Amino acid sequence: MSDDGNRADRDATRSAAPVEAAGVGAPRRRTRPGPQQAIDPLPSWNDVPSRQAIVDFVSRVTDHRGSDFVPPAERIATFDNDGTLWCEVPMYAQAAFLVDRIRALAPDHPDWTRTEPFRSLLVGDVDAVAAAGVHGIASLVAATHAGMTTDTFAETARNWLATATNPVFGRRYADCTYQPMLEVMAYLRKNAFKTFIVSGGGADFLRVFAESTYGVPPEQVVGSAGKVRFEPRDGEPVLIKLPELDLLDDGPGKPVGIHRAIGRRPIMAFGNSDGDLEMLRWATTGRRPHFAALVHHTDASREAAYDRESRVGKLDEALTAAATHGWTIVDMERDWAKIFPAL
């Protein structure tokens, strides 16, 4: 007996928290098929083609009598994080974390007031932060946290996330997740999918909140990462963060990160920007049935509207590729009845 059965059940259990918080699935699924099917698994979605495409795909690959059946072990779904599972405006949450960290560490680094990009970050120049991009942020996080143990870094990030607030929405960052996407993740897990986050953001940062926020355990988080070194410190072994980047899990780095961490090709992938193009290409060229979707930020009133010209979450090449390859477009304004979870 492989892990599969256990895994699916454990995933479903973990997902209970976010789903219940949203008022969905509170009636326990102890009683099976009938009642479960009677509950709408995607209540925050309007009755739209994107919703139908997701449900149709899941139905096809879980129908063990059909020719598109995919065994549970191969039901791997990967999700980008920033802009796909949670809000990335006005800047990536990890960029905001970086700004706050650099401010906190600045007294020990007087040279930063004269050195770019630290100077711009210290004065809160949002354009400079945005210009740094995924690579710049990943490198800066690595540089500014070099010498710290992984445990201390996790504690620092956890403390920051407990209080830091998105300035546009006035919610803690972990409350700026997209309710419809939380529902998709839970729905997939109920159908024996294993859900992974594959993000340009830092794995060590993501792992602090992915389990409580998304029901995704640390071992299912793939992200950018700095190198670490094992060493004894005061007689106890620790892992020390080094300044060098180990993996930039963005663009062509995403299939690389997927291969490294997961070792098999996803059959579903969700993204929202050009940084997800290669992941979606990789997921949709395997021999199994496959599905890809792009979350399109079209809702200026409830969230934000941006695509081909945006500095954050630019969606240009991937939007063109979606038309070519028949990927599903999720139009946030049209498709989602609700954006954020109820507080």
Place this chain on the structure above:
Amino acid sequence: MSDDGNRADRDATRSAAPVEAAGVGAPRRRTRPGPQQAIDPLPSWNDVPSRQAIVDFVSRVTDHRGSDFVPPAERIATFDNDGTLWCEVPMYAQAAFLVDRIRALAPDHPDWTRTEPFRSLLVGDVDAVAAAGVHGIASLVAATHAGMTTDTFAETARNWLATATNPVFGRRYADCTYQPMLEVMAYLRKNAFKTFIVSGGGADFLRVFAESTYGVPPEQVVGSAGKVRFEPRDGEPVLIKLPELDLLDDGPGKPVGIHRAIGRRPIMAFGNSDGDLEMLRWATTGRRPHFAALVHHTDASREAAYDRESRVGKLDEALTAAATHGWTIVDMERDWAKIFPAL
């Protein structure tokens, strides 16, 4: 039924609640308790202290009323592969694969007949292969497979494993696993542990057989790895293996690999050599209850006897550390009623 069976009964009873709490096997619960508890989970183990230590630990961490209870999500167990889960004499299976690959590729590389270590490998110099060690083998595999796609490599390894035979035992390599360790893995999974392989061997090689042989899916395999590059080839995206090593998952590289892939500390770790020392240190210095064991190769008649002076699977420093830290020693000759699975 022996004392063993009675003890297993009590343990199964104690562990039942947390397993259900985790949602594991909930739908199947109805049919069980009785029969399941009556089955000895470790039938190939003699009634010895190492067996008792494993069962006691699992009972403690799954007793949700006890102070040592560990939530299912944190029940991570890591297993070295060569010498811990399967046989590593007369040489690592992957070294044998490498020798065969180099022979197959030699016609295209006439210079290999004059270049070390290729020359020694081509003439089947076992000492030279052993001397290459984990690092040498990982580097050579990377070097000899550069330019190949990950899919082609997997196919090559799969074909090799389907027929290649361990020359000492006359069994295919995948049949040279240790039956008592297969039972430990299954027993842990029944108790809601997630089992990972953390090996100095190549992840891409291990993933070809880990699922069918051990019930460990690719995403729970951590191993040494070469770098890969994403690129389009004939219009389809592929991952190309590059000659550079990305991670040497051995010694201090094991906690690094664990952090990178799992992102949290194991509470159980099993190894057999000095290459596992740092993994066992890492697993046994967390805040949770923890357990570490070394498989000691003491059985010259049924398998092999080696430790402090061995070229393959040297167990010297780690054996000393085991005494210091109170790690469990599994004496293969004394503790295991059976070595290999029935064919």
